[in-house]
Amino acid sequence: MDINTAKQALRELQLKMYAYNYASAIVYLDAATVAPKNTSEGRGVAMSVLSGETHKLFCNDEVGELLTFLTEHKDELSDIERRETEVLKRSYDRQTKIPLDVVMEYSKLGVEADDAWHRAKETSDFELFRPYLEKIVEYQKMFAGYYDPTKKPYDALLDTYERGMNTEILDRYFDKVRSAIVPLLAATQAAPEIDDSFLYKYYPVEKQKEFNDRLMEVMGIDRGYCTIGETEHPFTTGTDNRHARITTHYYPEAPSFAMYSTIHEGGHALYELGGDDKYRYTCLAGGVSMGVHESQSRFYENIVGRSEGFTKFIFPKFKEMFPEQLEGVTADMFYHAVNKAQPSLIRTEADELTYSLHIMIRYELEKRIIAGELAVKDIPGEWNRMYKEYLGIDVPSDKEGCLQDSHWSGGSFGYFPSYSLGSAYGAQMLAKMRETVDVDGALAKGDIAPITAWLRERIHRHASFLEPADVVRNACEAEFDPTFYTDYLTKKFTKLYNL
Ligand SMILES: [Zn+2]
Incomplete structure (x- = not known):
């Protein structure tokens, strides 16, 4: 040859x-x-x-x-x-x-x-x-044994989603996250409750679709390359940097679910569509890992979509479309409502603060299932016990408990931690971005372009050319440090709840 x-x-x-x-x-x-x-x-x-x-x-x-x-x-x-x-x-x-x-x-x-x-x-x-x-x-x-027999089986599986990740790093990571979130959550629950009742009125699905189209437009997603469909569990798929598909789910009496899942999946799509043409039709096209992918989707969903600037920018349009449902509601009330922290049953509906606790529970369960320390038949009982322990709530049915996610039916053991890691990567990227981009000014104007340009330059365009840890290092000019995430949450929720 x-x-x-x-x-x-x-x-x-x-x-x-x-x-x-x-x-x-x-x-x-x-x-x-x-x-x-x-x-x-x-x-x-x-x-x-x-x-x-x-x-x-x-x-x-x-x-x-x-x-x-x-x-x-x-x-x-x-x-x-x-x-x-x-x-x-x-x-x-x-x-x-x-x-x-x-x-x-x-x-x-x-x-x-x-x-x-x-x-x-x-x-x-x-x-x-x-x-x-x-x-x-x-x-x-x-499969874990085939992938790498020298590793603990769960470590071998984690490595397939986030190269270099293992239970040693994640045990430390979740310890840090838990020690920051648990007291912060307790403080928010002791503070006066945020009124979000206006987000649980009847919002016709057809009008919600129209509003979601507007969101995709503000995000700068080119509909010529990315369409939106409907599924029970929202996801993003695609074939190359010129073709992505996102899905969402419309609940007639909870419009913020579709809004934020569209922004989340839109973030995945922007990452896929932002890859450089030189990687098209090669194995380097598309996002490098689940963790980096989630860093982008959760960046748009939370850091952009739930920011004070963005919510206040988008609110007048929302109110214009739903004047009756939002009568007497102000932009500030909307900002608070979409950020309400509250222990809940469903991961995909969890607020930004409690989200990582849902992931921690799945991580602990997966670790024990794959290690052979927990039998499948005992999952519902353990699930319910941990929801009580970490979030203080009773799980009324498996539908709202261990059957809620599609990941295990798809064999995606080791995937869940990437959701939480993604949030942590995103917070560190935000800190770096703030050095050169007026993030709050851009959000207040609903001008996402300078934010996406920064992410595209430092993350998206590299597709899978760099390893996950190198993407974070390249973007942030530093090693991964979860302190940025815990600091971000502490600052945001302390202000939001006047703690
Ligand atoms: Zn996602």
């Missing part, structure tokens, strides 16, 4: 992978949005074949030899080709350890488990989902 033939093969391989991933993303999106509800069986067969073909395309000896050859000739590669080789080699080494029949079985289980989870959640019947979850947990433990 000569070097130019190898470089050509590298490009062709990535282009084919792009096409296969494109097809999978669209099938997934269709299933989650508009596919008729009784069609999962046929889709399961198709997805199983497709994932088998994707596996075969990449996990074969020829690709192994190509990546070894390129690794041995890395001095003759461009920076981008070198990084592509590094990323693909790591993925190849990990995936080739898993036999093809296991990959196909697992993909089929995934479709069935997703279906079972939907039915279980609908009827609040954990027993319906339990056998599927038990199988998923066994697969996850097996």
Whole structure:
């Protein structure tokens, strides 16, 4: 093999992978949005074949030899080709350890488990989902062993979402977060209660959609490259830096849910769409890790979307569209209402202050489940016990408890901590951004452009060229430090509640 033939093969391989991933993303999106509800069986067969073909395309000896050859000739590669080789080699080494029949079985289980989870959640019947979850947990433990047998299984899984992350770092991280949030939350609960009752009136869905369109416009999301759909659980998907899709969920009597999930998913989309063209159709396109992805989505959702400046900028438009529901409500009341801190049952509806406590509970449970210290059948009891311990509330049903998230049915063990890490990365990015950008001035004018420009320059455009820790270091010109997050929360909620 000569070097130019190898470089050509590298490009062709990535282009084919792009096409296969494109097809999978669209099938997934269709299933989650508009596919008729009784069609999962046929889709399961198709997805199983497709994932088998994707596996075969990449996990074969020829690709192994190509990546070894390129690794041995890395001095003759461009920076981008070198990084592509590094990323693909790591993925190849990990995936080739898993036999093809296991990959196909697992993909089929995934479709069935997703279906079972939907039915279980609908009827609040954990027993319906339990056998599927038990199988998923066994697969996850097996995968962890394939990924890195030298690590504790949960550490091996965490590493797949946030390279370099482990339980040692996270135990310390959550200790720090808990010691800051718990007393702060107690202080807010002792302060006079914020009135948010006007956010629980009837807001027609059609008008909510119109308002969400306005939000996407203010965020600077180009609708020519990103559309919005509806799902039970909002998410973002995409195929490349010119094609993203976000979804939201409209509740007629809780308009702030759709508003903030749209801003959150819009943040994911801006990250995906902000990648440099030079990474398009390669393995370096798109966000580098779940943690960095959440740093962007949660930056827009909370640091932008729940800021005093932005809420007061957007409020007149909101009031213009819903004059009856908002009669007598001021912009300041709106700012306080969308930031009300209150222990609650549902993670996706949690306020900015309590959010990381929801994540802590899932982290503690996952750590014990994967370590074999907690049986799947005991999840509901433990879940409810920890919600009482950390948030002081009783969980009335599994639907509002351990069945609320789709992550476990999708086998995403190790994903949850990235939500909390993302908030912490975002707070540190904000501190750095403030050195050169008049953030509060921009928010008050509803001018998000200088904020997005900073994020694009320091984070988005690099796509997956840099490792997660390097993205944070590059953006903040410092090592990751969770103190920025706890300081940010303390400052914001102390002022908001006059503590
Ligand atoms: Zn997200």
